[in-house]
Amino acid sequence: MATKILFEKLDIPGIETYEVYRKNGGYTSVEKALKTMSPDEVTEQVKLSGIRGRGGAGFPMGMKWSFIDKASGKPRHLVVNADESEPGTYKDRFLMHHIPHLLIEGAIVASYALGANLSYIYIRGEYMWIYKILEKALAEAYDNGWLGKNILGSGFDLDLHVHCGAGAYVCGEETALLESLEGKRGNPRMKPPFPAVSGVWAEPTVVNNVESISSVSWIVNHGGEAYANVGIGKSTGTKLICASGHIKNPGVYEVEMGMPVEEFFYSDEYLGGMIDDRPLKAVIPGGASMQILPTQYIFKTANGDPRLMSYESWADGGKLTGSGLGSGGFMVFNDTVCIVRNTWNISRFFHHESCGQCTPCREGTGWMEKILYRIENGLGREEDINILYDIQSQIEGNTICPLGDAASWPVAAAIHHFREEFEYHVRFPEKVKNKDHFRNEPMDKVRHLINSMAVS
Amino acid sequence: MKEYTQQINFTDELKARIRELISRYPAEHKKSALLPVLHAVQDAHDNWLSVPLMDKVAEILEIKPIEVYEVVTFYTMYNQKPMGKYMLEFCRTTCCAIQRGEDLMEYTCNKLGIKPGETTPDGMFSVVGVECLGACGYGPMLQLGDYYHEHLTEEKIDALLEDCRQGKVNLH
Ligand SMILES: Cc1cc2nc3c(=O)[nH]c(=O)nc-3n(C[C@H](O)[C@H](O)[C@H](O)COP(=O)(O)O)c2cc1C
Ligand code: SF4
């Protein structure tokens, strides 16, 4: 049986309610931490666990906590990032929907470790019914003495509230999120200063993802070492993977880090393989910001090792033959999917979501969207493909926040791995006028056309 | 641009809700309540925010009107013109797009005789294309009010429109 950390209690009927959650050992980590551990001891266990942030960047959580500026004496805050807007990602919603008290419990323990007396859960505005679930769960936590003044007689006070956004992907970026929490437009801030020194209202703040914070209770209950014993190398513990696209069993799965991708993909316990037995064409393993991979690099790395569910393994091969675990948004495409159309769709997304502060991102994402649109609709030119490459390389690394990179990598990877599809679009415009072109006639059926034509 | 007028009404219930929202932030950072307050105000005012309504929010939070306009124009969920009573927001991003989400949005538009972004003349329905709503494994999907409708098909859309017409659909 694979270790379950976040889903340990998920199957218990009624676990979404306070009573059942509490009866099944809920909130014991708060008791343990507040009664028997100092804040630094909690942080130490989280460090020992080796857990890395689950929001996408994978920064070690315990290390982040230890950076919080306690010396200044300013009020400190934990802000849970429940903005979840990375295309392909829906794990945080799943957790908050099915076991909301797990997040609240983790947030109390994390706030205790950070010495935060006022913390927030920032949830995207579209998740309005989850926002209401959290409001209710928070009220229950207050009523039962887990929040408020002098919790469990420990002298520790904590107010924890939920705050909602209003539709802006960029607010998932932690400094944009803090601006948004202050009631402003979601424009990312220049770093430094980092939030650990100057966060919400210029006070020291730690921002962590829902999945990261939901793991804290298990770590405190079982010890950091027990957590570190799960997983592989520097990818400790488990990861939630949300799978979508052309597979038999879409859904949210908790996998032990280190599980072979092939097993995850084909076993009936997980994705169950391709739906309708159509051939697999590509996978984006970690949300739309991550590079798309063609079949030959999904189950094996470039040097032929099995690809594993871990940060290191997905990244193996760097930008040429690797990708990233990212947010765990695992998207599977069969041979009816047009990579050009898909890349256009993703570029359109990033253009729409760019906050507009940096010229390369604001303009570049728009240019890429336009060029991809024209290629997809049979109006592209041969040189467009290299222009795309050029634009993406000029966005990369030249922006305030990583959204610029996130917008440029998928385009580079799509051209790198699927150049022939771009060429096909440019050279056979009549064939791609209908948007379902690959549904009717997959690439495998038309590849010979490109090969028969002299490359200019 | 067409001018629309809006009936402004801060019921006791809405005022109490706003007070509760404001109480979640330190007194000196009242502005922090802006996004949640705008949601509450918009929900209580037929799902849109006119300039006089935004000005009223500024007054309540003791900030400048421009600070409210800045926010309303940045975030996609605030509407600056009246929308249909039932606003169907179709996800048009990757996973929904490959599962015929675009076709279903087109189907709905054709059925209602409108284009994306438009509202039917009787004010009943609007259709809007939005970005990934975090339901990627259950697509194609749309949002209506606070709720998601997943695994959409033509038949499901027909039934949903009919339920809306008969007043059987809860938005909040
Ligand atoms: C454009 C952009 C969008 C992001 N969206 C999210 C998000 O929706 N949820 C999230 O947890 N992190 C998101 N992040 C990452 C956050 O900036 C931050 O790294 C994370 O919340 C830290 O938490 P963690 O260390 O627990 O992962 C995003 C980053 C960028 C650049
Ligand atoms: S990279 Fe894009 S989203 Fe990020 S700050 Fe610059 S313009 Fe805004």
Ligand code: FES
């Ligand atoms: S792609 Fe449609 S909900 Fe995520």
